[in-house]
Amino acid sequence: MDKLTEYLNAHREDELHPSEIANLLKDLDEKSFDDAVHSIPKDLIADVALELPDRYFGDIVESFTAEEIAESVSELESDDQTDFIQELEEIDEEKAKKVFEALDEEYQADILQLKRYKDEEAGAYMQTEVYxxxxxxxxxxxxxxxxxxxxxxxxxxxxxxxxxxxxxxxxxxxxxxxxxxxxxxxxxxxxxxxxxxxxxxxxxxxxxxxxxxxxxxxxxxxxxxxxxxxxxxxxxxxxxxxxxxxxxEQATDQMYHLAGLNDDAEEDENIFRAGKLRAVWLSINLITAIVASIVIGLFESTLQSVVALAILMPIVASMGGNAGTQSLTVVVRQLALGDIAKHDAFRTIKKEVLLSLGNGLLFALIMGIIASVWFDKGMLGVVIGLSMIINLLSAGFFGSVVPLLLKRMDVDPAIGSTVVLTTVTDVVGFFSFLGLATLILL
Amino acid sequence: MDKLTEYLNAHREDELHPSEIANLLKDLDEKSFDDAVHSIPKDLIADVALELPDRYFGDIVESFTAEEIAESVSELESDDQTDFIQELEEIDEEKAKKVFEALDEEYQADILQLKRYKDEEAGAYMQTEVYxxxxxxxxxxxxxxxxxxxxxxxxxxxxxxxxxxxxxxxxxxxxxxxxxxxxxxxxxxxxxxxxxxxxxxxxxxxxxxxxxxxxxxxxxxxxxxxxxxxxxxxxxxxxxxxxxxxxxEQATDQMYHLAGLNDDAEEDENIFRAGKLRAVWLSINLITAIVASIVIGLFESTLQSVVALAILMPIVASMGGNAGTQSLTVVVRQLALGDIAKHDAFRTIKKEVLLSLGNGLLFALIMGIIASVWFDKGMLGVVIGLSMIINLLSAGFFGSVVPLLLKRMDVDPAIGSTVVLTTVTDVVGFFSFLGLATLILL
The missing domain is CATH 3.10.580.10 (CBS-domain)
Structure with missing residues (x-):
């Protein structure tokens, strides 16, 4: 006997929790899931469907008739009723219409009212049942x-x-x-x-x-x-x-935006949509990577005469990228939490620049020594050290300025700031390293 | 008249909201802040101090005597009393002792009881006042x-x-x-x-x-x-x-861990601690960057004969890094939200591998054409295309496997998985690109 049946038997007398049923269903493999769906108590179908991750929604609604679904939707509060109908519309408009029409007029009116609100409006999240x-x-x-x-x-x-x-x-x-x-x-x-x-x-x-x-x-x-x-x-x-x-959801959005992902698409059963949206982000990234490569191309002859530069240059870019991501993440998150006030912009930038300058000096020293020993060339250490300082400094500066600027322009600082930042740290990293090498080593 | 005084005057008759006072204080610059602190109603000192970001805590408690503070602490519920005393202990142990001793015995007992719980235990978050x-x-x-x-x-x-x-x-x-x-x-x-x-x-x-x-x-x-x-x-x-x-807080922790940051240290007034902990992360990153450089070093002679490789290789690594971060972020977040069940590991890996393979093929084609046109060398396009496929494929695979493995070993998948992943995408990227170039172009 599976765990779901066990649970249902054990709680025949008292209240069943839809989220508990959803949890038990989630742990089943595909085959057992399809069998188990039918043992969901009829009045809880809609509730359980909403509790499960989005990708199960289709399986559940397919397993029941529009009338059965409408019955269970009637048990929900108005905000959940609206969510349910909207989610159903996305995958099966005809069935959604049938379910909607099978509901009481009073419920229909509530749903129509709530559906008018946009995702970011408070009305979209309220329930009309009040005391x-x-x-x-x-x-x-x-x-x-x-x-x-x-x-x-x-x-x-x-x-x-x-x-x-x-x-x-x-x-x-x-x-x-x-x-x-x-x-x-x-x-x-x-x-x-x-x-x-x-x-x-x-x-x-x-x-x-x-x-x-x-x-x-x-x-x-x-x-x-x-x-x-x-x-x-x-x-x-x-x-x-x-x-x-x-x-x-807001936290998920933020994390996803920083990594170039779309929340809705990733939860969709259809991985094609997620793939397409990821590709958009990767395309933007490809363009910035090509820009960085063009910068490297400017120093083709330098690279040809000192091949050690090709070996070391990713280190400068990578350290800048990481330090910049640290600044960026802190600023994006603190902006979202309201911990950075209006007059705080300058303090924030100062802090990030100081932190990255400090770490820039530290890693300039470490990497300078490693490079000069590795390639037995003192001046190579000086070059990588100097460019490390320049790149980490600009990482801290742009890692804090970019999200602050986006916020001031009323753009979500989590979207797009990563790509601007890595472009900066790549271009500054390669340009300073290869430029200094051309000046000092050749 | 500043906004805080305005607010206090306007609400002389009704309930004051500590969080409203905290918000108004936060918007003041440093000088006005120091003046305004003294107009905080005495019974709300502790409440306001807790509502403000951590870095203001010191300023507030310095502005009042231990007795005044103890008075206001008495107004808090037991969980907040405990938080307050613990935060005060961190910056001024002596004053914390004085405040504690000035509290009623009953409050002291509650605080001692709640302080015994560790950060991850439910007891640490409860209040003892119940009906x-x-x-x-x-x-x-x-x-x-x-x-x-x-x-x-x-x-x-x-x-x-x-x-x-x-x-x-x-x-x-x-x-x-x-x-x-x-x-x-x-x-x-x-x-x-x-x-x-x-x-x-x-x-x-x-x-x-x-x-x-x-x-x-x-x-x-x-x-x-x-x-x-x-x-x-x-x-x-x-x-x-x-x-x-x-x-x-959990969402902040997750975002910070992915970027190699420590939540506590970043909120500290002392930026030295934040800098030190960021440096630890950057050190780990430096080591992995050096490993990637050693891989590049293996192909020194290849690089010397075809300098275009040095120009193009960061593109392969960067695209792998970005695709990998996408997979990693989705898996880390969905694990945290409980959206990935036990039997889901295989489904998750399959999805990520398919997505990154799809995008790998797409960008292999795009970048292959760009590279062969740019350097007027058809086979160079073949080399970068093949290595792009290999690297994006491994990015999707490791981007999902690493957090799933860490989770299974009961390690927080947000900590450390970024560094493992970028090591993989850098090493695989450089090795496949330069290795294929050596085989095909030379």
């Missing part, structure tokens, strides 16, 4: 209504009661830990008015940048945040578990 | 007690009531959204027994790996999690805002 009450309501009644919704499974993971007026405009956010100690016989307004400042909600609007929302969650240690429209009308909420996912 | 009640208690009384604690500001951000027995052993976790709809006239036991499975808590023990805790938060979409000892006694809780910080 709301009117200021004039009695606390007792509010809690009674809540109990009913809770029993009908309409609300999950509630931590805040959002208090609105008759136009659905958001006025206050009351943590359940506060609601619990309110005077139940009074109205919300009466309770809140004892200390209204305390209940002023920290909110975002639906078109706000999701990055700003993530920063607010971290700044104010929130568990959930209401989303309103431009007029202050309550539209939905974003919860901390969404934020965890977004933070992970 | 608990006994099974036999009446819901009404439980809420009355809670109201008292809440008024005394002893509890914040409560989302769960933890239910224990007389030995403090954890039995159930009741979300406040459930507690709210309990029958207040009955005991907790009576309410819970209607559906006990629903209240079985998802917990971790204090010595569990914090990575596992992070994964549980994501898996079960938690807002907070109880931490128990090996005997099941409730020790404290970890909240989702802690998890947000940990996820960010």
């Amino acid at each position: 709301t009450a009117k200021l004039s309501q009695n606390v007792h009644d509010v809690i009674r209504d809540f109990a009913r919704l809770r029993r009908e499974d309409e609300l999950e993971n509630v931590t805040y009661l959002f208090v609105t007026d008759e136009h659905e405009k958001l006025h206050y956010g009351v943590g359940l830990d506060h609601l619990l100690i309110f005077d139940f016989t009074k109205t919300l307004a009466e309770n809140i008015n004892e200390n209204p400042e305390q209940y002023r909600p920290i909110y975002a609007t639906d078109y706000d940048d999701i990055d700003d929302v993530v920063q607010k969650f971290q700044k104010y240690d929130l568990a959930s945040m209401p989303i309103v429209n431009a007029k202050g009308r309550l539209l939905g909420r974003i919860t901390s578990d969404d934020i965890l996912d977004i933070i992970n | 608990t009640a006994k099974l036999s208690q009446n819901v009404h009384d439980v809420i009355r007690d809670f109201a008292r604690l809440r008024r005394e500001d002893e509890l914040e951000n409560v989302t769960y009531l933890f239910v224990t027995d007389e030995h403090e052993k954890l039995h159930y976790g009741v979300g406040l959204d459930h507690l709210l709809i309990f029958d207040f006239t009955k005991t907790l036991a009576e309410n819970i027994n209607e559906n006990p499975e629903q209240y079985r808590p998802i917990y971790a023990t204090d010595y569990d790996d914090i990575d596992d805790v992070v994964q549980k938060f994501q898996k079960y979409d938690l807002a907070s999690m109880p931490i128990v000892n090996a005997k099941g006694r409730l020790l404290g809780r970890i909240t989702s805002d802690d998890i947000l910080d940990i996820i960010n």
Whole structure:
């Protein structure tokens, strides 16, 4: 008996966790996976499909009818429903349409609303299910209504009661830990008015940048945040578990961008798309490598007379590339984390230049000695030492200036900065090394 | 009037947010910062110091007496108290001792307990303040007690009531959204027994790996999690805002490790430590660069007779390095996110090899044509094309195998894999290119 069946049997009585099922499915090889898919409890199909890495999505939805899928989609919260339909549209538009049409009208309206938002807008991440009450309501009644919704499974993971007026405009956010100690016989307004400042909600609007929302969650240690429209009308909420996912995705994006990769394409089942996008990056890199080679070509006759230069020159370029990547990575990451403030640009550049100058001097000495002993030519050591200093210095300078400049121009500093940097360290490395050699050795 | 004073004046009546103050301080230049430090409200000193990047910590604690600091530390929750004392110990052990001694005994005991945990243990991230009640208690009384604690500001951000027995052993976790709809006239036991499975808590023990805790938060979409000892006694809780910080830190660690950087050292005010640790990485890189140079040296006479080889060889190495970094980054990140399961190793390697072989063929063709036209030598194009295929193929292979192997050996795949990979792509690149040239062109 496989582990999934074991798990399902053991938890027949209590709540099943879709993520647990997804984990067990992930550990199966392809054949057992296809068998096991059918033992996923019907009401959890959509939930499990969303929990698995993207490449499994197609296998799962193929194994069930549009009606079965629609049933399970109904169990999801609106943000997940929207994600599901959108992911399904990408691989099978017709089935997506069928599933959508099989949903309740109310769900359809929510999905259509959420789909309008762009990836970077807060609205794209909210769920429309919120626990709301009117200021004039009695606390007792509010809690009674809540109990009913809770029993009908309409609300999950509630931590805040959002208090609105008759136009659905958001006025206050009351943590359940506060609601619990309110005077139940009074109205919300009466309770809140004892200390209204305390209940002023920290909110975002639906078109706000999701990055700003993530920063607010971290700044104010929130568990959930209401989303309103431009007029202050309550539209939905974003919860901390969404934020965890977004933070992970942002970090993945950053790492991938630095290496010339595209997050979406890499998660796709179709490796062709990933290959194509990787090739674009490699093409840009090829051009910069050719530029570096042209620089080397300028010194053809120098290379011909001192072949040791050809042997040593990759060392200068490689050390510059590595030192530059160190500076670049620190600056890109600290910019993303908000650790580099506006007036900090100069301090950051100074720090990076100092660090790389220090290491430049150190490795100039080491490599200078190694080169002069290796090729028994003192002046060769001087040449490689000097060019090492020049190259590491420019690595530190450009490794910090490039991302800072891109950031100032509102371009993602993780994209493209690597390629600019290695072009600089290659060109400066080869040019300084071979140029100095031409001046000093010939 | 500066922005900080403005903010403080504007919010005299309501709650001040330490992170808002930290943000305003961060935007000041050094001189204004030193002036502004003294306008931090006294009870928020410790909170603001923790919110700022590490390099400001020293400046802040120097500006206040040990007594003032101790006052503000008392306002923190136990996990933050511990962080504060530990950070202070690192820069001023004597002052840390004074602050510690000025704290209430109860706080001191908590700090001593939490300090025993290692960085990777769940216990190091928990706070000891939790909202608990006994099974036999009446819901009404439980809420009355809670109201008292809440008024005394002893509890914040409560989302769960933890239910224990007389030995403090954890039995159930009741979300406040459930507690709210309990029958207040009955005991907790009576309410819970209607559906006990629903209240079985998802917990971790204090010595569990914090990575596992992070994964549980994501898996079960938690807002907070109880931490128990090996005997099941409730020790404290970890909240989702802690998890947000940990996820960010883990991602930073990964990016830094890939670039040969140390997270702690880079955040230090003392740039000497960062420089030293960067130098260690550069030293390792120097050794591998020298190995690559020795490989080039094997073909000295080939280089002497065809100088075009010296001009072109960095292109082969650079393309291999970039393609390898792409594979490496994808595999390292997907391993960290748990997207690569055990049986997935072979699938992953196959995918990376196929992708890099595809791009190898493409760029072999492109570069082959460019080289043969550039140097008017058809066979030179054949040589660079063949070596490009060999090098990109090995880049994809080693870019995926190295992190998978390190992971299997329980070594962090982000550390060290870059250096192994670039050694491979440099050595294979130079050897295949110059070796093929010797065979074909001479």
